[in-house]
Amino acid sequence: MASKILDQEIKNTPQVKWRDYYEMTKPNVILLLLLTAVVGMCLSTPGALPWQPVIVGLLGIGLLSSSAAVINHVVDRQIDAKMARTHNRPVPKGKISPRRALIFAFVLAAIGYLSLEVWVNTLTAMLTLASMVGYAVIYTMYLKRATPQNIVIGGLAGAAPPLLGWCAITNEIHPYALLLVLIIYTWTPPHFWALAIHREKDYARAGVPMLPVTHGVEFTKTSVFLYTILLGIVCLLPYLVGMTGLIYLFGATLLNAGFLYYAWKLKFDSNDNTAMQTFRYSIIHLMLLFIVLLFDHYFVFQL
Template structure:
């Protein structure tokens, strides 16, 4: 199962995204985002041999996280994407539209990030940490939209990396904490 899912993910990323979507549509990141979001599902199926809803929840978090992450970088590197003729959202729809999209996706991500606690996959430690991280990410997205400076886009991009890393560390910490109490 894991091998087939890995193969499908590889085809999605290497063939569909890289060879076609990347240069075909400004929604390239959204459409192909599922391929990049698959690692938690691959790990889950490798260990359990099953497609579990909790694994899909982790995929959903990364899938919703991907657009604001890459669009913030795309704003910062807009000129480079335009020169390379890659139709990233800020190139095709402008920075304001992209900033609005980043803010909306970040708000949606904040809700999705609470789902592990709501379905019983994690507990209070994760709930609190996820809420604080989400507030931080929304604050960066808000600043990018309403009070930007020349560094806000790259700062938002960098925070998005921190957000995802700490979020998954919180899931682990919460899991192991629950085993101790």
């Protein structure tokens, strides 16, 4: 009789799958961050990269970034439960308890930090930890709920990976690495605000003071358009300071023109799908921009 009751309890207990833990790490976001970190590594030196700081550096940066994502899932679980885009996430759905998620986050952070500290360098370990704290604590726990400028102020944490990759190879903070950070920092507001426009009702229902909720959709569209113009100017800087060549200039110009087209359409000729189209293009824009940086670096170096 006891065994039957136990069997029934096991059947009624939600089964935690590894995919639930994997989902909490926001793998698609982490892959984009790691791409920018790889580009930072490659641009830091004209020659071949040493394998240890590359492999361990990417591992450590990825693990600490994943830990920050898991903490975000825990802290935002009540907000996520009210939003159509996020209500099926493992923590608000009850598949993983907040306690288990935090233990998972701690393990990821510990392994990531120790890997960087022992096999890469202290500078990279400290900067990556600071980036994690910036996103998981300063942005997620405070800024997201405190100000409509949350993504502007907190965007620095998500813009750090190129600098982290650069430091992993050189153990120094270089102005060129900071320029890569500036590109992502400027890219973040129009990228995220386009999504916020599409999900404005969700954010309003969840009580999150995103810009479309506090200042209106039209104001946010204007902000996206103006930030996209600013991004186009910032993206010219690597060429103007001699960091890149004509390949980058041509590629960046085309990509920025595409982003500006979507931002213009969002502001002046939008429909129900334009905000999401702009958001999706912004991801393609950043990914291709950093691939162009990589191609420009190695092609010019070979010449």
